[in-house]
Amino acid sequence: MSEPPALAELEAILRHSFRDPSLLRSAIAHPSSIGGGGNGGPAGYERLEFLGDRVLALIVAELLFERFPTENEGELSRRLVGLVRREALLKVAQDIGLHRFIEVAAVPAGRRDQGLDTALADGCEALIGALYLDGGIEAPRRFIHAAWTALVDATPRPPRDAKTALQEWAQARRLPLPAYAVTVREGPPHAPCFTVEVRLSGAPPASGEGMSKRAAEQAAAAALLHHLEGNDRDRSRS
Template sequence: MRLSAELKAFQDRIGHDFRHPEHLIRAVTHASISSSSRPDNQRLEFLGDRVLGLVMAEALLDADPQAAEGLLAPRFNALVRKETCAEVARAVGLGEVLKLGRSEMLSGGRRKEALLGDAMEAVIAAVYADAGFEVARQMVLRLWGKRIVSVAEDARDAKTSLQEWAQARGMPPPAYAETGRKGPDHQPVFTVQVTLENGEAASAAAPSKRAAEQAAAKALLARLEKDNG
């Protein structure tokens, strides 16, 4: 089995030449185009998620030998979440080489965050299957790069931090509401407003509801910190 020119170029971008090209081909094959003779990447995604988790857990322990679990856990979550995997996938041009069914292509599958994140995990598993854990580990560390060393000391997401702020003051959890949506179905932009019981509120827009909620929470936290600074 031979790789296309596009997949050979992708190999160069991730820094691994596959001895068994079928691993990479499977990693970039989405379920929308799979068949009995062309297996999809879902099983590799499952494995890659675990490989990524172990690599990141070790990297965080090595980076900060004194950190308590309470700090390590949110840092870990920030590094392995789908958004981060999708960010790395975009950086190496993974979307350009994905094998998708026609309907998935027409709906903008090459840019979908969840699809890219899943495929990145599948690529990690493909490298693991092709060359073992150490090679996969080195690739992950190289591709995640500065994200590992710059992950915030307390990487709890903004929604969690805002909820804790509210609870500490005897308020119920913040309320999130979608207030707008624009753009085509394959590339929407959501606007979300977060509101506290005391009337404080903030809005933000992003390509996904989850990201918009996080951005709105971050904006409100920044304002609250400034007002109470």
């Protein structure tokens, strides 16, 4: 029996024809749409997401190792973090039009975009897990090399970690380390949104939002660092 056209189209995007189509169906059945809880629903969506996260990290690390032979471990690690975080997964999910295939439950008004973004990022990882189970390492490798190349090429230099940069800024001026605190946590369990505030002696507090606490901390650090570096530039011109 042939697969529905939608799944056949998704297979073409993924560059893989599934021997076990149930894996693909599981990967696009978000637990929010079927009442799944911590077990990820009856088909194990979250188990595929868990596996896909590890497969993605391995293949991207391999890709970076080959692409940047002169970079050290720290530089490669910063690249890896940026390429496997939710924002990168969301970008790939949007690029392949995953929203046309994944099933997501309604979320509260004002948080629809946030809920959909989280579901798309999670679904992208689940698809990678399904590819690995169905076709071994080569199946997700083909997809990841095709889908992540633009993200790799978009960063010619290793990205700077905002939290690390802010910490170094403070240490260079013999200031206490920045302090982070979650001020708001909104949204349903499958689509949370965190707001984090960062404080540093002698500077106004700054806030950032993200789909995880870590992402929100990075956003807050980047916002404060932008303010501080702007002040430094202004002082150097005067």
